[in-house]
Amino acid sequence: MSGFRARYGASPLHLLLVLCSFALTGYAGIRLLDGDQPWMVVVWFVGAALLHDLVLLPLYTLTDRAAQTVLGRPSEPAAQGDGNPPxxxxxxxxxxxxxxxxxxxxxxxxxxxxxxxxxxxxxxxxxxxxxxxxxxxxxxxxxxxxxxxxxxxxxxxxxxxxxxxxxxxxx
Known part of the structure; x- marks a missing residue:
């Protein structure tokens, strides 16, 4: 078992779960692309990926950075003489x-x-x-x-x- 973990990098259960997720994704893809207009599904996926990567990811990254700036970074040390750990x-x-x-x-x-x-x-x-x-x-x-x-x-x-x-x- 340790030889498998050394070669694969994780447990056999992890490999099984990854293979099951690939099988489920493949089944869902076949079902989605089986309709009358499969190109619409492809357009939707590409559009969703572009919307996420080009609009939403920068938006929530900026929001997260703003929250950390306003409320203070978590790595800031405690105030001198405060007695509380950061x-x-x-x-x-x-x-x-x-x-x-x-x-x-x-x-x-x-x-x-x-x-x-x-x-x-x-x-x-x-x-x-x-x-x-x-x-x-x-x-x-x-x-x-x-x-x-x-x-x-x-x-x-x-x-x-x-x-x-x-x-x-x-x-």
């Missing part, structure tokens, strides 16, 4: 709810923005509930993330009787 990885407590909320918005934006009226028969819900529910889900995601951040900060604080870390003072 908070590393705090930005992920913002990134995860933003990502999940964005995926929901991207997936259901016609319903959230009220641009479609035909889904009332399918969902059994009025057209005006989706925006409020998306906002509620977004608020819950950010609330849970804030609670997790507080719990992380609470657990990583030094104990009351613990000696403070050695700090070099300027002469």
């Amino acid at each position: 908070m590393r990885g705090w930005i992920n407590y913002v990134r995860v709810p933003v990502f999940l909320s964005g995926v929901l918005l991207l997936t259901y934006f016609p319903l959230i923005l009220g641009q479609v009226e035909i889904f009332t028969a399918y969902t059994g819900l009025p057209d005006d509930v989706f925006l409020g529910r998306w906002l509620l889900i977004t608020a819950v995601l950010f609330g849970l993330s804030a609670l997790l951040l507080l719990a992380h900060m609470w657990n990583s604080r030094p104990a009351k009787g613990a000696p403070e870390p050695n700090r070099k003072s300027a002469p």
